[in-house]
Amino acid sequence: MTLSLQDCRARDAQDPLRPLRDRFNLPPGVIYLDGNSLGALPAATAARVAQVVTDEWGKDLIKAWNTAGWISLPERLGDQFAPWIGAGPGQVVFTDTTSINLYKVLTAAARVAQADQPGRKKLISERSNFPTDLYIAQSVCAQHGLELVLLEPEEIDAALTPDVAICLLTHVNYRTGAMHDMAAITARAHAQGIVCVWDLCHSAGAVPVDLLGADADYAVGCSYKYLNGGPGAPAFVWVHPRLTDRFWQPLSGWFGHAAPFEFTPDYRPAAGIQRYLCGTQPIVSMSALQCGLDIFTASEALGGMAALRAKSLALTDLFIELVEARCGGHGIGLATPREHAQRGSQVCLTRDEGLGVDGKNSGAYAIVQALIARGVIGDFRKGDGGTGRHKDILRFGFTPLYVGFEDVWNAVEHLRAVLDGGEWREPQFNQIQAVT
């Protein structure tokens, strides 16, 4: 089957989620395939933020903590979002950052593991996990006398042994877009008495997640990628109800207190997920986040996560198919699994080593820069220089809320033009600078 631009347009016309694109302000001339790094701006956000600043803060001042409901925003947003990760009401709060929330839950997990399974000394994770997860794990291990063991994905199953205290995994890998089977791994880990912590940064709002169904123990995730909460918008944390009240987490600030406004000198943790709160939250950023979540709520009438997942897979399938059909002869490979069950909402391409301008690199960075200059925004992740298993990556995120099938066609056409025309060889694309 040879796909055409017209086919892609027809798919957009039939897309039940198409109306959601109008809920975003996308800059003209841009095909945005980096929503897995920073989500696009919801159309409602600017007005909401103006309201918070000018009316709530400006007019109600200190009273706005009550009149505007700032005080309960972490819990209210958590309840609104909970169904999208298979969590129940009262189980999720938005607060702080992913790194900080991970520190909270890893410490709680270490305390649970040391109480229930004393003597276990290993915390296992994936070597290609997002680095901040490994840095935080390093710190928690040092504080609790645990050993951090890093594995390749195919080694995980065999490593779920009774000497392991905690298994920390990111559900969808940030580099490759490969997705773990959360339920299967959690079941195998639990059978060995291992506590499971899941990072949902690249899956929340992007793929179906069922934390209670998978019987997970702890989860964290960010809101500035697929949830479109804005740069650095507060992250979320979930704890299985059987574990929430067993220990307090170490960031025992006043917002996690059972009665913060009694101002008593002794810490008495709140019951439930509220004890995972710590200090005063950035209300302007958190209010902006609500506009992102509201789009998910609106999507329920259009099919919700089932429809989002179906479209996401259709978009990534299409991208893979078109790249392979139209961009041959340039050493482009696929780093993302073809199997739907193992794929998140992104596609990562590789380029054979030695094809860069100097014959030493892959040229992937320069290709990404040339695409950005054409308005196709993806990003680049460095490999390990041809010495190991990780190649340089051209990374493209497909957010089904606002990316369409014609966008995919056009993105591939730009990629083809960059490759065929040797555009990436231009000097301005070949100077590697700081990449965010």
Add this chain to the structure above:
Amino acid sequence: MTLSLQDCRARDAQDPLRPLRDRFNLPPGVIYLDGNSLGALPAATAARVAQVVTDEWGKDLIKAWNTAGWISLPERLGDQFAPWIGAGPGQVVFTDTTSINLYKVLTAAARVAQADQPGRKKLISERSNFPTDLYIAQSVCAQHGLELVLLEPEEIDAALTPDVAICLLTHVNYRTGAMHDMAAITARAHAQGIVCVWDLCHSAGAVPVDLLGADADYAVGCSYKYLNGGPGAPAFVWVHPRLTDRFWQPLSGWFGHAAPFEFTPDYRPAAGIQRYLCGTQPIVSMSALQCGLDIFTASEALGGMAALRAKSLALTDLFIELVEARCGGHGIGLATPREHAQRGSQVCLTRDEGLGVDGKNSGAYAIVQALIARGVIGDFRKGDGGTGRHKDILRFGFTPLYVGFEDVWNAVEHLRAVLDGGEWREPQFNQIQAVT
């Protein structure tokens, strides 16, 4: 000397800082004396926030981390503010919350103390310190085998003994407005080998602070009070350069890494204060904060902190003098020191126990509510019910950036009317509800 409204107006007319009031949007009909809880809205903030949302995020999307300089905002704002707390460039970052930053520095302080002075087991603080400080200290003590010892302010000097590892104090007390002599306490503590951690929440931007001059070790503080950064705006952290690189703090997220975008699996802390960063910051809230800091920068041409302090003391002196002259016979007392050297930028009043409507309380809560209904915004802090040393408190903050002398006159007139007229006896003011 009998002061009059005309005298107050004359003082406003002569006030060199008066132009700064125009840099705030204050709601009409409100006398805002709660800037020590949530600062007022700078006039520039709404436009700045709109720019960040609509232009930087909306148009530049992921590129804005570089094009709009989001990536360096914690350090840039830290450098801008550093002189106001007597810190040098590269020594301050804005990030996370006060509670979280306190956890970072207390853990670092515990590591330093245990390395340099092993065997010391006490962390001392003030019993009436802001509770979140004590809750975080409790957690750090539990993790490091330290004992948390809580003292009354007059007991601190005698408690600076060689068995103490860390002294944690808030410079200006949140309840009473009493200010410690930072340089003197730090010198006495250092003579005993004690590490000093200072919380500047009620002093940053409110009173002169000279961290390097006092030779302090660690400091934290918030930006949503006197700095007018907005609700929950990111807090700051400072570490003396002799200590910054000695240990990493436990919240070892990627933004504190020496090379975060190399995505290496091992944590390698950045040199300097950057290692006190952790995760991705709430950029919208942090950008709003800059408008608050810019007013301090603008105040430099009008006399800077010396002028701010002189006006703050003039305002609080005037408030005390007018309350004592015009509100007699209602059991009102003063909880804030009269001595300038011991006073922050707030005045706290007490009311004799037994003067409430039921004869069991002081009525202070009802008085504060009646004042709020008249547009005079202060707040209430509960005492210990007449059983101990802490009375109920009527708390009034005086921010010299936007509070004027006529405001003080009018606030006292409202207080007099509420007291003389028995307005606080109205049922709606006597129902104690959640107070923020």
